[in-house]
Amino acid sequence: MALTERFPPRPYEDDWPETSQSYEEVMARLNRPPLRAASDSTHDYRRRGAQNILRWLQHHPGDTWQQRWNASPAASCTGSEWNKRSAGWTGYGAANASGILNSGLLALVSAEVLRPSLRWQLTRSSTNMRAVICQHRDPEGFARLEQMVGPQAWSSHLGKLAKSVLVKIVISKGGGLADITVGDSLEFMEAFREYRPSTAGQSLFYSWLRDLGHMPTDAPTTLRFLTRTSGQVSVEQLVDRYNPQSKPIRNLLVDYLKECQPTMDYTSLEDASRTLVRNFWTQIERIQPGIDTLRLPPEVAAAWKQASRTKTTRQRLPDGSIHETVSERANYGNLMMGVRAFYLDLAHWAVEEPERWGPWVAPCPVSQADASTAKHEKRRKAKMDQRTRERLPALATLVRVARENWAEANAGMDALRAAPLGGRFTFMGKTYTRQKQDSVTPFRAYDETGRRAHLGLAEERAFWAWATIEFLHHTGVRIEEMLEASHHSLIQYKLPSTGEVVPLLQVAPSKTDEERLLLVSPELADVLSTIIARVRDSRTGAIPMVVSYDVAEKVHNPPMPLLFQWVYGGQLTPVSRSLIRNGLNDVLGRAGLTDSAGQPLDFSPHDFRRIFISDAIRSGLPPHIAQVLAGHSDINTTMGYNAIYPADAIESHRAFIARRRTIRPSEEYRTPTDEEWDAFLAHFEKRKLSLGTCARAFGTACIHEHACVRCSLLRPEPSQHNRLIEIRDNLIDRIAEAQREGWFGEVEGLEISLAGAHGKLTQLDAALQPSVVHLGLPTFDQIAGRSNTS
Incomplete structure (x- = not known):
């Protein structure tokens, strides 16, 4: 593990002053305070047990008592085997030999003569070891720790587990609490994981050590999710985790x-x-083993693209068998786009650095059509719109059921708190027995069958499910933005127009690295105040600082007063996505909602974001304002979230018609009389002329006094082409006659009519001839006319 390499544990020593003392010196120390027990009988037990153990160890090789212990069979056995075989090993045949020898071992460990290993201690339990070590080994450190964590956490079940871990580390490595390192803590967690699969409740000790200030600044913030938080790894590790066979291609x-x-x-x-x-x-490489070039044969590229269109999902069934499901790959276009970008980048970079990238340039096996995502985007849009349409009407029911679920879980916690430790209480028609010892979190009880019920965890899950549903559907933020919301995110803004102060929620940058501000509605303010009242420290009144883990970037964020935090295992920790998911599932199971196919309706946190955007735009919010509230860099992304309903399109069209009617005079929308309708029909009959059709509007007079050849509104018919030629020729003859007879007053009018006739003929000729685009190519006669002078 990389973390263990950064923080190595302290080595197990076998030589220090106390273990190097002689038999007489060790026994003399055990007979003096503070190692001497207050009770004479207890002291006698410890003294006799220590004598027998030391005399037995004297027969094993070594210069110190620890070296002799390591050479003895006691070091290689388990703690439980020591209880069974120690009397035979030492040859001590008293009636209570095991108890006396264990008391002697306790005395030698308290005097730091022996240091049993962590794994040896994990296989053996001792009822007195924790109290004795806290008293004789670093009493000042344990007293300071007790004062820091408080009496409730110190005496709780989880507190006792944490003290037990600290005692084990102090016994095995020596020193006090201040000497425990990160590596020692990691070594204990690894040893405990070998001894027991689950490490639940065992990491509180590390949190206590961090609060004492005994850990370096770059130490892990918690050990609870250590196996789930790998942190960022190098590019080499990202590539090598898939084990490519070709080393040149890997490089x-x-x-x-x-x-x-x-x-x-x-x-x-x-x-x-x-x-x-x-x-x-x-x-x-699976299709063609041994290949080491990017120049793929056509059949290999085709086989890869065909195999990439589908994916195989493996699911373990209750009987242990594996069920495989083959489905179409939804991100096939994105996969092709990534590979195409890889080939094109190499070709582009080879121009600037040919010696580095040039040898790898090869024809791209992915065409532009292969990388198209248009079809996938349309399918995704339709699928997401359908999800939104099914879930938006169910939102009110989900909110109501979430509040009812939390109220019921809270009532169960009130009944549990009212019952004494070990006492019985009734809740929802069932009888429970409260456990005799309370842990820091959560409260537990046992039902009538003796099965343990986590009422405290159920209440936490119900509350955070309610808070998540309310927060998301009032803000439309992403799930990671909600989990990163802190007390610092709540700010005030004074309106410049009225001077009114309004609360705002500052959303931290996440996906687009753009922060934004959202107006806090009264409903959202009620939710936020409830959350703050729940997580506020009762002693200081402040929101505790918590370190969260960014699952996307795989880094720990700096300490912040997060709103979504709770106490789990005695440690303040951010609310996890799994807790929210389990809480949502509880609410959905209680609501009993179904989709159009009758299947149970599921909600993901991102569904609330789509619902928020669709509902906002449907309610009249301009899309570009919704884009700002959602934090999208492109308005098309916002519109992609908006689910358009058929009813919305119809209502919007009707509203548009209504708005247009309010602008135009109302008399235009009255019912026409029979005379008006006959006049409207007669208008179309009067538009027919000998040369074509008149295009003037209804109710307008002729602007050229029926001189249709001059009128621009005349649409000539192609069949009247010859008639127009006759009119043109007649006008030319009349102009010649007027000029010959000296009728110059008529010449000007006739020339205007002649120009109109020419225009109508040009209009008809343009309509009858097909349009030709000249491409600038030389014609045959131009080519034939050239001569060669060379």
């Missing part, structure tokens, strides 16, 4: 991703490595 992929790394966040870098290594190159 090329590493170089390529390193070149792209400065312009990518870690999530995009991880996705790119998954696309290029797992989904592309390892698949190519």
